[in-house]
Amino acid sequence: MLSIPCPWCGFRDEIEFGYGGQAHVSYPAQPSTVDDGDWAAYLFFRDNPKGWFAERWMHRAGCQRWFNVVRHTVTYQILVSYPPGVPRPDVG
Amino acid sequence: MSRERAVTARLPEQPDFLWAEAEPKPSYDVVVVGAGGHGLATAYYLAMNHGITNVAVVERGWLGGGNMARNTTIIRSNYLRKESAGIYEHALKLWEGLEAGLDCEVAFSQRGVLNLAHSLADVREGRRRVNANQLNGIDAQWLTPPEVQKVAPILNISSDVRYPVLGATFQPRAGIAKHDWVAWGYARAAHALGVDLIQGCAVLGVLREGDRVVGVETERGPIRAGRVALAAAGHSSVVTASLGLALPLQSYPLQALVSELLEQVLDTVVMSNAVHVYVSQAHKGELVMGAGIDSFLGYGQRGSFSVIENQMAAAIELFPIFSRAHVLRTWGGIVDVTPDASPIVGLTPYSGLYINCGWGTGGFKATPGIGWVFADTIAHDRPHPLAVPFSLSRFDSGALVDEHGAAAVAH
Numbered sequence: 001m002l003s004i005p006c007p008w009c010g011f012r013d014e015i016e017f018g019y020g021g022q023a024h025v026s027y028p029a030q031p032s033t034v035d036d037g038d039w040a041a042y043l044f045f046r047d048n049p050k051g052w053f054a055e056r057w058m059h060r061a062g063c064q065r066w067f068n069v070v071r072h073t074v075t076y077q078i079l080v081s082y083p084p085g086v087p088r089p090d091v092g
Numbered sequence: 093m094s095r096e097r098a099v100t101a102r103l104p105e106q107p108d109f110l111w112a113e114a115e116p117k118p119s120y121d122v123v124v125v126g127a128g129g130h131g132l133a134t135a136y137y138l139a140m141n142h143g144i145t146n147v148a149v150v151e152r153g154w155l156g157g158g159n160m161a162r163n164t165t166i167i168r169s170n171y172l173r174k175e176s177a178g179i180y181e182h183a184l185k186l187w188e189g190l191e192a193g194l195d196c197e198v199a200f201s202q203r204g205v206l207n208l209a210h211s212l213a214d215v216r217e218g219r220r221r222v223n224a225n226q227l228n229g230i231d232a233q234w235l236t237p238p239e240v241q242k243v244a245p246i247l248n249i250s251s252d253v254r255y256p257v258l259g260a261t262f263q264p265r266a267g268i269a270k271h272d273w274v275a276w277g278y279a280r281a282a283h284a285l286g287v288d289l290i291q292g293c294a295v296l297g298v299l300r301e302g303d304r305v306v307g308v309e310t311e312r313g314p315i316r317a318g319r320v321a322l323a324a325a326g327h328s329s330v331v332t333a334s335l336g337l338a339l340p341l342q343s344y345p346l347q348a349l350v351s352e353l354l355e356q357v358l359d360t361v362v363m364s365n366a367v368h369v370y371v372s373q374a375h376k377g378e379l380v381m382g383a384g385i386d387s388f389l390g391y392g393q394r395g396s397f398s399v400i401e402n403q404m405a406a407a408i409e410l411f412p413i414f415s416r417a418h419v420l421r422t423w424g425g426i427v428d429v430t431p432d433a434s435p436i437v438g439l440t441p442y443s444g445l446y447i448n449c450g451w452g453t454g455g456f457k458a459t460p461g462i463g464w465v466f467a468d469t470i471a472h473d474r475p476h477p478l479a480v481p482f483s484l485s486r487f488d489s490g491a492l493v494d495e496h497g498a499a500a501v502a503h
Contacts, residue, residue: 001396001397001398002388002396013398014387014396014398015398018387019387019388021342021389036488036489036490037488040340040487040488041338043431043487044340044431044487045338045339045340045487046340046342048329048339048341048342048343048389049329049333050327050329050330050343050391053389055388055389071388073343073389073390073391073392074390074391074392075392076388076390076392
């Protein structure tokens with residue numbers, strides 16, 4: 001089981017968290033001008049790297065707040081966690 | 093004579109190898125990436141059905157050592173949508189003739205599959221799926237709890253449990269097979285038809301000239317190819333990354349486990365989507381159980397033990413006698429999941445490049461069917477009719493084949 005560092009509560013077991021997939025995916029700024037291909041990209045296409053990955057987690061059984069984590073998808077090592085709205089740290 | 097020598101003398105002869113290792117040639121008509129069930133079946137049907145024998149199957153690890161060795165071997169075709177019914181029922185019909193076709197035993201056993209309903213919503217969904225299956229010509233029945241228990245007497249159908257059994261769908265023609273025998277059967281048959289099987293040769297990228305794919309770069313050098321067919325499952329995104337071709341896939345760990353060998357106690361397959369456990373008993377006697385996917389993206393071929401604990405809690409409530417069994421081994425595979433839980437099969441924006449991926453947690457059952465359909469797609473450079481609904485472009489058009497809620501949560 002992963003041990004995940006919540007920025008507010010510290011390290012907790014993975015079963016306390018919900019997973020939110022890739023971090024830093026923005027809603028289209030001008031939805032009315034977005035074509036089918038860009039909607040598809042926004043709705044259905046996410047990075048799927050074998051390596052470092054910035055992803056969202058939510059501390060469901062704790063503070064119930066969302067945050068981001070940089071984790072390696074092969075070793076599952078977590079480098080850093082940080083609050084939403086903060087740019088991805090230059091690690092990994 | 094020493095006791096040791098006497099024992100040695102009784103050992104059977106080392107069996108003949110079923111196929112020969114090949115060194116990569118500079119070029120082939122078709123290079124298939126991935127020697128799992130899908131890749132091997134594709135190569136076999138390219139040779140068998142279309143006479144295309146100048147084919148190599150290139151494998152990063154060893155033959156049949158990825159998800160083909162890690163699945164829970166369940167075979168069924170009772171999906172909700174007619175598009176899914178088309179491909180999975182085509183596969184099931186091929187399974188029914190596979191041993192004769194390959195001249196090889198694969199221990200295909202049509203022992204039926206129960207999909208349990210634990211809530212009113214499950215009951216409605218199950219009855220709806222039975223109706224849809226019957227309209228699509230697939231054998232399906234709705235069973236009441238006493239009828240369920242006749243099929244699986246060790247199942248606990250009492251009402252005072254967390255997940256009471258309110259009924260089940262039943263597909264009698266569903267079953268299991270021995271997954272590694274299937275891989276070896278296809279490998280042997282493909283090799284006999286002239287296909288090169290190349291293990292320990294990771295594909296590092298796809299070679300292209302303009303919009304045309306012309307081969308693959310491997311760790312043993314480039315291999316030119318008239319056509320390149322991807323059957324790399326959880327690693328599909330990694331292979332297409334070199335082209336800049338994005339796929340709507342997320343790769344997750346999916347875990348399974350076996351118990352020690354036990355007397356035969358279960359002669360059917362039991363699945364429960366709501367509690368995410370599926371159970372069968374292998375021919376040798378192990379209870380084989382699968383879980384839901386782990387929640388996070390991962391390529392590590394292992395997952396979290398909490399998933400196994402949840403699965404065991406559900407299994408023991410459904411089958412109280414399992415509480416005396418022991419978990420012998422657990423393992424994980426990497427499954428490539430699409431947004432609509434349906435596969436992606438067909439052409440790509442690059443000519444000469446064909447994809448087969450996104451089978452998520454349910455690819456094993458499709459092995460013969462997708463091998464057949466993918467080979468036909470490659471040979472004729474157009475999607476086989478059964479592959480048309482599963483194009484990559486459906487994510488742009490919105491014509492999704494949504495199997496999430498209905499039938500494909502657990503595979």
